[in-house]
Amino acid sequence: MAVTIKDVARLAGVSQSSVCRALADPARVRPETRDRVQSAAKQLGYHPNRVARSLITGRTANLGVVLPDLANPFFPTVVKAIQTRARRFDYAVFLSDTDEDPAVEVPAIRALAMQVDGFLLCSPRAPDDDLRPFAREKPMVVLNRRITPLPSVTADSADGMRQAVAHLAALGHRTLAYVAGPRTSWSNRDRQRGLRAATTAHGIRLVEVGNVAPTVDGGAAAADLVLAATGVTAVLAYNDLVALGLLRRCHARGVRVPEQLSVVGFDDILIAGLLAPPLTTVAIGKERIGRVGVDLLLELMTDPDHRGTAKRVLPTQLIVRGSTGPAVS
Amino acid sequence: MAVTIKDVARLAGVSQSSVCRALADPARVRPETRDRVQSAAKQLGYHPNRVARSLITGRTANLGVVLPDLANPFFPTVVKAIQTRARRFDYAVFLSDTDEDPAVEVPAIRALAMQVDGFLLCSPRAPDDDLRPFAREKPMVVLNRRITPLPSVTADSADGMRQAVAHLAALGHRTLAYVAGPRTSWSNRDRQRGLRAATTAHGIRLVEVGNVAPTVDGGAAAADLVLAATGVTAVLAYNDLVALGLLRRCHARGVRVPEQLSVVGFDDILIAGLLAPPLTTVAIGKERIGRVGVDLLLELMTDPDHRGTAKRVLPTQLIVRGSTGPAVS
């Protein structure tokens, strides 16, 4: 059996309340008592039961993180940042991977709802209306998506796409392809929207392919579709994994990158810079997304009135590498 | 305020106990009552408070996962498998990333200890004696390490190294280098041990370099040391990230792989097969490690007496790719 506050109280010869105070608010007890309690606690190896505490205080000191796929290198980076930030404030984090299945999200949130003080929803796939109700139960911040009126942290996809298109246009490309990610992905729609605006502004033709799974295999499958489209000299992928699949399949089919086809990814995951050719991609501050997400959530939790609808949009930056080059006619 | 069992009882016109029974053990209550309770529960959107429940039952339905670095692609794969397996049995999982700092592990475990039914320690870095005490408080399974007498799941590094050395020996390599990972890593020591045995058996000379951080940067730093060593024609890295760093730095220094130097990694992370040249590496069943770990832990939890000292050793397999080739003198 674990050692409880009672044991400490008995050993120290004081009441439970004094133990509680001596440990939580040392200033409100006589120094002598404080010392007796603290040494008794140390001697017994006493640690307050956070479960019992949360029952009365209503606080759990836990955060819930829900995301679609830990196998996508984008998410571990975000999660690590979340975890690091959360630890600073003594929060523990629950992790729930929904494996890209929108139907799993609601039950996953439901299961965690009781034992967390707030949620960080990373790229959730479920419909807005399925998610919104939970926001009334627990503070909730959305990452990589906007769900009115929840606070959110997103990347400036439009600007990223603008940079990418400007880059490709400068290289002489006149027809681009976009390989779309999951239909349920908000960032896919956001990137697609931004890309359309950018191509229109440049008077560039856009061919859209997909939707495909946001994985290497999804990209490989899309490659054949892209290569079949007429006039395409450059392709922008939903994310780096898809771009990887494109590169791989192009290589297998003898299509040289960037000589015959330029490829641009999105996210700048670790692997992107290590490939041959290294991948030109739109970088997102992944760690920052996680950190800002936690900060927003903490703010929302401590300031219940402040039904803050903060919408943070973080900058993106095109990283030009070897996978893009001049267009050939 | 959340809806409690009391609200349901009031609406259904029964006592709290009846609500409890109607939901937990529908057979032990009159069908009429059961229906009233269930419809009341549904109408109010009642979900039992798992925190309060765990206080009385002693069970939390949570698992704790502690690991050194989510940024190493090896771990997300394991975690995803753990998460998936845990969900099947209605367990939620806490994730704690210690950022390769042994000193953080004990506090991290301590913080979670109250609210989990068991721990999965992935490649823990702290000394055995710091970790063992917790095993008396909560069931605990160790992955990628052995801590007597705890149950563990490890990979057969010795056999993996045997395969790798046999491969390199067959290619005519007579002097190998090993780039060692963290001193605190059990798998590093395990791999190193296996490699020593294999090289001795083949009458091959082994040069040991390191220890370095288990990252791309660590590998890059090691590259210069390896290239300075005389006679080395092939190098085995602690893991794929280190191997990546080696490849990158070799490329930067104009050393061609595999023509001038063969490189072998360990883990077979996603990126390994996508590089140019693709990385020859020793593959581990990462998903299986996670899955087996959960199964072992569940077994340990349901069978408290069975202080089972199961030590599962999973097979490894050499994947030969382009980063290894014949030795040149």
Next chain:
DNA sequence: TTGTACGCGTTATCAA
């Protein structure tokens, strides 16, 4: 079959 009452470990309230 159902209801009453207690206890899990902690913090909050109030009186001493």
Next chain:
DNA sequence: TTGATAACGCGTACAA
């Protein structure tokens, strides 16, 4: 400054 007691929400032994 301290101690007794209530309360958090639930499960269960026991009584009805």
